[in-house]
Amino acid sequence: MDDDFFNLEKTKKIEKQAERWDLYAKLTPPFFLLFAGVLLVFNLIKFDTLFYVGLGMFSITAVVWWFWSIFTIRFIIRNMTLATKGLNEVKQDIRLITSEMRDLRDE
Amino acid sequence: MNNKFLLRALLNIVSGISLATIIVLGIMYMNFNNAFVFQDIKIEIVNNPVTGEEIEFAMMGSKKHECASTRVYGTAYSEDHTMITLDRFTKQYVRNTRPGEAVPNTWSLQKPKDMIPGDWRVSMTGDFLCNYFIFQTEKSQTYDNILLTVE
Numbered sequence: 001m002d003d004d005f006f007n008l009e010k011t012k013k014i015e016k017q018a019e020r021w022d023l024y025a026k027l028t029p030p031f032f033l034l035f036a037g038v039l040l041v042f043n044l045i046k047f048d049t050l051f052y053v054g055l056g057m058f059s060i061t062a063v064v065w066w067f068w069s070i071f072t073i074r075f076i077i078r079n080m081t082l083a084t085k086g087l088n089e090v091k092q093d094i095r096l097i098t099s100e101m102r103d104l105r106d107e
Numbered sequence: 108m109n110n111k112f113l114l115r116a117l118l119n120i121v122s123g124i125s126l127a128t129i130i131v132l133g134i135m136y137m138n139f140n141n142a143f144v145f146q147d148i149k150i151e152i153v154n155n156p157v158t159g160e161e162i163e164f165a166m167m168g169s170k171k172h173e174c175a176s177t178r179v180y181g182t183a184y185s186e187d188h189t190m191i192t193l194d195r196f197t198k199q200y201v202r203n204t205r206p207g208e209a210v211p212n213t214w215s216l217q218k219p220k221d222m223i224p225g226d227w228r229v230s231m232t233g234d235f236l237c238n239y240f241i242f243q244t245e246k247s248q249t250y251d252n253i254l255l256t257v258e
Contacts, residue, residue: 026118029125040241047242051136054129 007079014072021065032057132241139239144174144248147209150231156256161197161215164231164253170206174237174246181216183227183255191219193229218257227255 032054039045148168154161164181179200181193193216200214232249 026122029129030121033125033128047136048140048244051133054133 007075010075011079014075017068017072021068024061028057028061135240136242139172139237139242140244142171144172144233144235144237144246145170148250150250150253152229152253152255153213155254156258157218158258160218162193162218162229162255163198163215164213166200166212166214167209169209170204172237172239173203173206174235175203176200176233176235177245178234179214180232182230182232183222184230185223185225185227189223191222191227193217193219195219222257224257227257229253229255 036045036050036054039050040047145168148166150164150166150168152162153165154163179194183191183193185191195217196214197217198213198215200212201210204210204212228251230249230251231253232247235246235248237244237246
């Protein structure tokens with residue numbers, strides 16, 4: 001089974017994307033809070049504007065994450081199906097070899 | 108390795124607290140922004156039918172948040188759809204009543220000269236500046252359909 005069979009390159013890409021999501025999830029809330037706090041303290045923005053900006057960011061993140069999750073789950077399921085198929089083929093080959101070895105021994 | 112682990116843990120905690128703060132503040136703001144200024148409110152004209160020069164109002168209601176009125180006025184509509192603004196106070200209302208309690212309030216408005224005898228329907232409108240926690244917003248509330256009979 002070569003790399004293309006399990007699409008390892010794509011798997012690595014997804015892992016990197018998941019790492020980026022993790023970083024985004026960790027950094028965005030404190031930075032947003034800090035940025036919003038500074039803008040509010042210096043009276044540069046109204047709270048309702050900030051609320052709608054936050055709501056917009058949250059909505060965009062939710063939609064992008066939702067589609068990314070769907071595509072990732074689809075890819076994982078496809079990969080798992082391929083792996084199962086591969087394992088079944090190996091299992092059948094082993095059975096065949098075992099039976100042939102048994103036949104050879106009996107002769 | 109240990110420092111990296113500590114840094115990650117710290118980042119997780121800060122991020123979690125920030126996210127929780129944003130969600131709590133967002134919910135608090137929505138709750139504050141959507142609340143009416145007065146609850147359990149009742150406004151009526153106490154000297155109906157009006158024969159003199161003053162229209163006397165009485166109000167009962169409680170406020171949920173700290174709200175200061177910036178403008179209060181009435182609009183009277185006659186049966187033939189004439190509209191008159193009532194904004195000349197002859198007796199002032201109590202301002203900045205405390206939140207959470209039903210506080211009675213009264214005020215009087217001068218009857219305009221061009222107000223002909225008959226039945227009128229009055230809408231009392233208040234513009235307010237409300238504060239709650241770190242939030243501040245402008246609100247407006249109208250109480251419609253107060254019957255005014257002018258003789």
